[in-house]
Amino acid sequence: MLKQNDKNIVVSTLTGVLGSHLTLKGNELAFYCPFCNHHKPKLQVNTETQKWHCWTCNSGGKKLTSLLKKLDVDRKTISIIREIYGDSNYNPQLEDADTKVFISLPKEFISLSETPKGFNPEYKHAMHYLTQRGITEKDIIKYNIGYCKEGLYGQRVIIPSYNSDGSLNYFVSRSYYPDNKMKYKNPPISKNVICFDSQVNWNEPIILCEGVFDAITIKRNAIPLLGKFPSRTLVEKIFMSGITDIIISLDNDAINEALKAAEYFRKQGIHVKMMYLKDKDAADMGYEKFYEELKKTKEFSSEEL
Incomplete structure (x- = not known):
């Protein structure tokens, strides 16, 4: 059974990411589900067993840390929760396997x-x-x-x-x-997904860009990172698919992250081209201007670091 102080930390953490809750019987809390956005608090969490489940979309898992990971909570907080429950034999593969998330x-x-x-x-x-x-x-x-x-x-x-x-x-x-x-x-x-995966032909070169509007402008095989660096899921898919050519087109304020990504893929034997967009991103440039700039782009080398 959790100590009161530990329980307070757990409840505070959950409230911080999920918002207000209802207190039910037997250590059960009910939150609004972030996966299906139901108008009633359908996500039920047990602070003792750690089990969580949404009665509407059926998302659920056996560990609170798996829920926090899906909500993109920082590693330090997740580590604190893991220590509270004494999960010393942590296995991320098993944790992910026990987790089901259905968003709508x-x-x-x-x-x-x-x-x-x-x-x-x-x-x-x-x-x-x-x-x-x-x-x-x-x-x-x-x-x-x-x-x-x-x-x-x-x-x-x-x-x-x-x-x-x-x-x-x-x-x-x-x-x-x-x-x-x-x-x-x-x-x-969590943003650990492949955005627009359904639109990608994994037998062709891919273009990594920052946002969804950039990808829509580029039109062909463009994957928005939803940030400044490829997600773990995206990196795994790139290697599993045998991608041989990648074009990286990130905003000027993400140049350092873009260079790190370019060098990482280059070291894995992938041909990489870096587009330096300066003051405009792909969405601002438009389709024709973007591809004009792409034609001028040369293969990336470590000398650019």
Whole structure:
């Protein structure tokens, strides 16, 4: 049985990433599920057994640390929780195998490929924003881009990502109103995924870029990193697929991370090209300008470090 102080740390950690909760019987807590975004607290967590389960989407696991990993909690916090439960025989493979996560789009999600009937200002604002960013109707259909009029992701466009099996593995939400201080509001889950995996031909060279709008602009075999460095899952897929050519196109503020990634892949025998975009990213440059710059790009060498 957990000591009260340890239990307080566990509950505080869970509340910090999942928000408010209901206290149930027998060390059970109920939270709002970050994977299916149900409007009621359906994610049940037992602070003694560590088991967690959502009664709506069936996401669950046998260790709290597996839940925290999916929520992208920092390693130090996860290590503290692991020590509290005395999980000294930690095995990440077994932990991942015991974990099931099923995420879903917000229940308020509306596809932008569907023209609404009657007056709908939110639809018009969403379409106007995407048009300004160079997103076409073909892109909207290809990536199943939508929007939410209300709810947690209200007044935002939603860009889903699907894995190679066609299952949702992540989504990005972006406000279409310029005065919104929080431009991006993404689900509180791990980014250890391959974004737009369903759109990638793993028999061809791939382009690594930073954001979803960059990848949509590039159009062919572009993978957004959702950050500045490839995820573990992406790196594993690159090696398993036998990729021989990679193009790295990150923003100017991520040049150090881009160089590290380029050198890492080069040492593994992969041909790497580095695109130095200076003041603009791919989404700002546009499709034609991007490929003009790509033609000028030479193979990366360690002398560039």
